[in-house]
Amino acid sequence: MTTSPASPSDLLRLDDGLSPREREVRDTVSEFVTRRVRPNIARWYEDAVFPLELIPELAELGLLGMHLSGYGCAGRSAVEYGVAMRELEAGDSGIRTFVSVQGSLAMSAIHRWGSDEQKATWLPAMAAGERIGCFGLTEPDAGSDPSAMTTRAVRDGDEWVLTGAKRWIGLASIADVAVIWAKAQGEDGEDTVRGFLVPTDTPGFHATPIEPKLSMRASIQCDVTLDAVRLPHDAVLPGASGLRGPFSCLNEARYGIVWGVLGAARDSFESALAYAQERTPFGRSLAGFQLTQDKLVRMALELTKGQLLALQLGRRKDAGTLEHHMISVGKLSNCRMALDVAREARTILGGNGVTLEHSPLRHANNLESVRTYEGTDEVHTLILGERITGLAAFR
Structure with a gap:
C-alpha cells in the first residue's frame, strides 16, 4: 500500500485503496497532464482550440477505448478507466471529453453493436488515434428526448439513405467516421432506432463547429447535417435496435x-x-x-x-x-x-x-x-x- 502524501482533499486517503495497476494509471496520466496540458490549457481555452497534437500521445498512453478488450484496445478495468478520466479532467474537461467521445461513445458503439468486419475495420485504427469517431444522437429539437428524433434512414434497393440533422456532436468536424442514430422502418412496419457507420467523406455529410462558446472552448462540438447520405446495406450496426x-x-x-x-x-x-x-x-x-x-x-x-x-x-x-x-x-x-x-x-x-x-x-x-x-x-x-x-x- 502506498505511503505517498495524500492530496489535501483526500481526507480519508482513499487513493491508498487503489491497486498497484490503478495507481500506475493515476500517476501516468497525472504526469502527462502536468507536462502537456497544464502549461498550455489557458492558451488553448482562450483561442478556442482543441490540441490535435495530443491525439497520438493519448493513444500511446492506451487511453482511447481503454475499457474495451481486443482490437488493439487496452482492456483496462472500470476503476482504472475512471482514475484516468479523473486525472485528465484535472487538466481540462475538453481533453477528457475527447477520450470519452472517441472511446465511450463511438468505439463502444462499434465494439458492442458492430459486425466483426466493422470492428476490424475501425477499432484498431481508432485505438491508435489514426481514425477519429463521433456519435450523433442529439438533434436540434431532440436532446433529452431522443425518441423524438427526426433523422430517418430509408432503404433504397441495396442502400440506405439518411436525412436529418444532429447538434452538439463532439469531434464531428475532425472525425473519420460518425455513428449516426436514425429511425428506420422495421420488418414489422414500425419505426425503430438503428445505428449507422457513416464515413465523414460521404457526400451529403456536413459538420460545422458551433462557435462562439462560453464553455468547453478547448473542445469541438458541431452541428451535423445529413443531406440524402447514401450508405451501403452493411453500414448498419447489426446488433443495435431501439434506444x-x-x-x-x-x-x-x-x-x-x-x-x-x-x-x-x-x-x-x-x-x-x-x-x-x-x-x-x-x-x-x-x-x-x-x-x-x-x-x-x-x-x-x-x-x-x-x-x-x-x-x-x-x-x-x-x-x-x-x-x-x-x-x-x-x-x-x-x-x-x-x-x-x-x-x-x-x-x-x-x-x-x-x-x-x-x-x-x-x-x-x-x-x-x-x-x-x-x-x-x-x-x-x-x-x-x-x-x-x-x-x-x-x-
Missing part, C-alpha cells in the same frame, strides 16, 4: 463523467488552497482565516464523498453488479458537487480568479456543459424518481 443501443453507450460516457468531474473539482480546490497559502491580506495568510478554512473544509468534504461514490460505482462495474440507475446517482451528484466546488474555489481567489491564470472559473464554465450533456439534472432526477417510486414522470 437500448445508444443508451448503452451513454451509460459508458456517464460513468466516465462521474470520475472526470472529480478531477476538475480537485484541481479547483488545490488552486484555491495554494493561492490562500500564498496570499497575505491584513498581514497574515489568507489560509489562516476562519472563513477561508470553512470554505476549504466544505470543499474537501464534498470531494471525499464524491470520490467514495465514484469508487463504489467502479468496484460494482468491475464486479458486474452495477445497475443503470446507479450511474444516474453518480452523474447527478458529482456534477452538482464539482460545479459548486469550482465556484466556491473561485471566491477564494477574489478578482484574480476571473483570469485564465487560475483554473477554477475555467473548470466551472466547462462543468456547465458537462452537467448538461449525457443527461441533464432533470433527466437523471426523473430516472431516480422512477427507481424510488416505480412511477415514470417523464411525460
Whole structure:
C-alpha cells in the first residue's frame, strides 16, 4: 500500500485503496497532464482550440477505448478507466471529453453493436488515434428526448439513405467516421432506432463547429447535417435496435463523467488552497482565516464523498453488479458537487480568479456543459424518481 502524501482533499486517503495497476494509471496520466496540458490549457481555452497534437500521445498512453478488450484496445478495468478520466479532467474537461467521445461513445458503439468486419475495420485504427469517431444522437429539437428524433434512414434497393440533422456532436468536424442514430422502418412496419457507420467523406455529410462558446472552448462540438447520405446495406450496426443501443453507450460516457468531474473539482480546490497559502491580506495568510478554512473544509468534504461514490460505482462495474440507475446517482451528484466546488474555489481567489491564470472559473464554465450533456439534472432526477417510486414522470 502506498505511503505517498495524500492530496489535501483526500481526507480519508482513499487513493491508498487503489491497486498497484490503478495507481500506475493515476500517476501516468497525472504526469502527462502536468507536462502537456497544464502549461498550455489557458492558451488553448482562450483561442478556442482543441490540441490535435495530443491525439497520438493519448493513444500511446492506451487511453482511447481503454475499457474495451481486443482490437488493439487496452482492456483496462472500470476503476482504472475512471482514475484516468479523473486525472485528465484535472487538466481540462475538453481533453477528457475527447477520450470519452472517441472511446465511450463511438468505439463502444462499434465494439458492442458492430459486425466483426466493422470492428476490424475501425477499432484498431481508432485505438491508435489514426481514425477519429463521433456519435450523433442529439438533434436540434431532440436532446433529452431522443425518441423524438427526426433523422430517418430509408432503404433504397441495396442502400440506405439518411436525412436529418444532429447538434452538439463532439469531434464531428475532425472525425473519420460518425455513428449516426436514425429511425428506420422495421420488418414489422414500425419505426425503430438503428445505428449507422457513416464515413465523414460521404457526400451529403456536413459538420460545422458551433462557435462562439462560453464553455468547453478547448473542445469541438458541431452541428451535423445529413443531406440524402447514401450508405451501403452493411453500414448498419447489426446488433443495435431501439434506444437500448445508444443508451448503452451513454451509460459508458456517464460513468466516465462521474470520475472526470472529480478531477476538475480537485484541481479547483488545490488552486484555491495554494493561492490562500500564498496570499497575505491584513498581514497574515489568507489560509489562516476562519472563513477561508470553512470554505476549504466544505470543499474537501464534498470531494471525499464524491470520490467514495465514484469508487463504489467502479468496484460494482468491475464486479458486474452495477445497475443503470446507479450511474444516474453518480452523474447527478458529482456534477452538482464539482460545479459548486469550482465556484466556491473561485471566491477564494477574489478578482484574480476571473483570469485564465487560475483554473477554477475555467473548470466551472466547462462543468456547465458537462452537467448538461449525457443527461441533464432533470433527466437523471426523473430516472431516480422512477427507481424510488416505480412511477415514470417523464411525460
